[in-house]
Structures are given as C-alpha cells and as structure tokens.
Amino acid sequence: MNYLMRTKWWKWLTMALLVYVVIGGFLFPVPRLPILNETIRVLHFHVPMWFGMLFLFVASVVHAIKYLSSGKIENDIMSNQLAIVGTLFGILGMLTGMFWATFTWGEPWSSDPKQNASAIGLLIYFAYFILRGSIQDEQQKAKVSAVYNIFAFAALVPLLFILPRLTDSLHPGNGGNPGFNAYDLDSNLRKVFYTAVIGWTLLGFWIATIKIRYKLLLEKIDD
C-alpha cells in the first residue's frame, strides 16, 4: 500500500487497461451461447468486481495484521479504507449480478448458493463497519476491528470458494466443477477478462489510496 501511495505509474496503467477492456469487451468476438447471447460480455464487468473486492479485502487483512503487530494507526486507517472500497465493489458486483440474472436466470435472486453465500459475506463485512462505529476509544476500535477483519476474511473464503462448490449452482465453475477456467472460458474472452480483473482491481486501489491519504491528512490536522 505504501508503494502504491508513493508511485503514480500504475494509475496510467489502470486507465489504459480499462479503456482496452471497454473496447475489447464490446468488439472482440465472443462465443455464441444460448440464453447468455450477447450478455456474456458482462463477464468483463461483473466478475472483476468480485475479484477486485477479494484483492482489496486481502490487502485489508494484511494491514489489519500489520496494525496488530505494530500498533501504528496508519495501518488501521489503511485496513479500514480498503475494506470500505472492497465492500463497495462487492455491492456493485451484487447489483450487476442481479441485473444480469434477471435476464438470464429469469429472476434477480434465484437463491443460488453463490448468491446467498456472497450476500452473507457482505453482511459479515457490514457488521465490521457497525462494530467500528460502536467503539469510541480509538485504540480499542482499531484493535477490535483488526481482529474482526481477520475473522471476516476467514469466513468469506469458504463462503465464496468452498461452500458453493459443494452443491449445484447456476454460477459456472461451481457444483463440483474443478474451476471456472477449465471449460467455460474461451480464449477470446480470456484476452479481455484477465486485463479486466487487473484493471478494475487497480481502480479499486486507486480510490482506496485517495481515501487513505485523505484520512491520514485528517489525522495529521487533529494532532
């Protein structure tokens, strides 16, 4: 995070990648699939939201652990802001997913195992913000929320990656399949999809660094 806050080159990369994603995502040939039809292109916009969320949450946990070992308030600020942007990505992923599902699965919420699990995952993170808001003492707030953050992430991983695979799911790559890339992802989609994941994730980190720097400035003014 410190490196991202010091350097600028990756912001240019973010912009270039996302411009490429929009052009490639709309123009490159895609596999002709029944039901999905042209909406397969949503792959480059909906799925990277979840990937972005995951990377932001990983960074959040790393800084939570850093806070617990160093006790520096900067790490708490970083951890918290990364979790906020991660949750924003999760909410956007949820909304885009529901919109997509309305036209492909027939309804916004099919109680698909992965839908339910990601909803629970987001609720766990909502509880993180409530927990933070309910503690007055700065030190205690930072410590308790750092511990909770680790718990939340530990709960999120099985919810998103293990439980939906144990049952049948409408999501590709779930319900006993080994992974989402084995059969489903065509090489034309891959060209854009991987870029999209990197691009959207970097955008999340960009927003997070801005929020972190703002909070750090507030902290400095308060002193």
Added chain:
Amino acid sequence: MSIIANLFLSISVVFNDILLQIPMADTFRSEGKIYVVIGIILILLIGFFLYLWRVDKKLDKLEDEIKNK
C-alpha cells in the same frame, strides 16, 4: 466442378444458419452503431478518470501544504 462448389456453398449456408440461430447483436454490429455505445462509455470512463486524477492532484497539494507547515 460447379456441383462441388454448390455443395460447399450450401454447407456453409447451413452452418451459418446454425450459428445464427443463437441471437447475437449481429444486425446492431453490422450497422456500426455499436461504436457509438463504446464511444459514450469511453467518454464516461475518461471523464471519471480525469476527475479521479484531479482529486489525486488536489491531495498531493494539500499533503505538501500540511508538510510545510
């Protein structure tokens, strides 16, 4: 010779029909209007990027000011 050519043609027509049974935005794409959509999304995307960049710059300035105090 023409029989073989005809055979190839009809095969390709059938193949095309099978492909086209799955509806895609073929007409839309052939009219070229898809570029308008991409253009608009790019304008939005670049607009947001510029805005984000400006906020970034403002923070740079503010950080410098506070550091120099």
